[in-house]
Amino acid sequence: MSGRTTVLKPPEGAMAPVRHPDAPAPGELLGAHYDQCFGCGEQSGGLRLRVRAGEGVGLTAEFTVDAAHQGAPGLAHGGVLTAALDETLGSLNWLQRVIAVTGRLETDFVRPVPVGTVLHLEARVTAVHGRKIYCAATGRIGGPEGPVAVRAEALFIEVRVDHFIKNGRSEEINAALADPDQVKVARAFEVNP
Numbered sequence: 121m122s123g124r125t126t127v128l129k130p131p132e133g134a135m136a137p138v139r140h141p142d143a144p145a146p147g148e149l150l151g152a153h154y155d156q157c158f159g160c161g162e163q164s165g166g167l168r169l170r171v172r173a174g175e176g177v178g179l180t181a182e183f184t185v186d187a188a189h190q191g192a193p194g195l196a197h198g199g200v201l202t203a204a205l206d207e208t209l210g211s212l213n214w215l216q217r218v219i220a221v222t223g224r225l226e227t228d229f230v231r232p233v234p235v236g237t238v239l240h241l242e243a244r245v246t247a248v249h250g251r252k253i254y255c256a257a258t259g260r261i262g263g264p265e266g267p268v269a270v271r272a273e274a275l276f277i278e279v280r281v282d283h284f285i286k287n288g289r290s291e292e293i294n295a296a297l298a299d300p301d302q303v304k305v306a307r308a309f310e311v312n313p
């Protein structure tokens with residue numbers, strides 16, 4: 121498909137991604153990286169995405185579209201679908217044990233997604249170049265082998281924990297520092313500033 125920006129194309133010298141030796145086994149649920157996360161936390165109105173490790177630096181996820189996710193009557197909002205793709209792609213970083221944020225995300229909306237649909241997502245890292253992580257995802261309807269409804273390519277940028285401590289609202293940062301179990305990534309990296 122034409123129209124994609126070149127920044128999402130891995131440059132010459134990009135490397136294959138490396139799965140961390142302590143990454144969860146294929147099929148294992150990843151769980152929420154932060155319990156207040158709109159994508160993977162449990163709060164009402166959120167996406168409540170369920171993510172499972174796959175092979176290599178890949179994973180699968182399921183998102184059930186409910187009435188709170190509508191744009192047009194009975195159809196999922198495009199921004200919500202993009203958020204599901206973003207969260208799925210962001211979860212790949214857990215398999216590499218890096219902390220990274222979305223720099224760029226491009227979404228193709230291929231088919232409308234009705235309320236009540238389970239969106240079956242699949243994502244993988246395609247290449248890594250320094251702090252830049254290139255990845256892609258699809259979302260299918262009607263089953264894991266069903267037709268593609270959405271797809272995305274993204275560039276994540278690796279950051280240090282300081283990124284959150286410096287930029288996040290102090291209320292939530294202090295709560296997370298007081299109880300590192302709130303943030304799975306922080307626990308994995310033994311954050312203790």
Ligand SMILES: CCCCC/C=C\C/C=C\C/C=C\C/C=C\CCCC(=O)SCCNC(=O)CCNC(=O)[C@H](O)C(C)(C)COP(=O)(O)OP(=O)(O)OC[C@H]1O[C@@H](n2cnc3c(N)ncnc32)[C@H](O)[C@@H]1OP(=O)(O)O
Pocket residue numbers: 127153154159206207210211219220221222223224250251252275277279281284285293296297303305306311
């Ligand atoms: C206990 C305390 C709390 C601890 C918390 C610990 C962990 C938190 C847990 C998990 C959180 C992790 C992610 C969240 C998880 C899931 C949600 C889904 C993911 C998201 O939803 S996450 C939110 C949305 N996300 C943002 O909120 C980012 C805002 N943004 C920035 O914060 C900066 O913008 C940043 C950091 C991206 C870069 O800033 P920077 O100064 O570090 O780096 P710089 O600009 O030098 O870029 C380096 C190289 O990337 C290229 N590059 C950069 N941006 C690009 C772009 N947009 N397009 C094309 N290329 C780009 C440059 O061209 C250069 O390339 P080159 O090296 O080749 O020159």
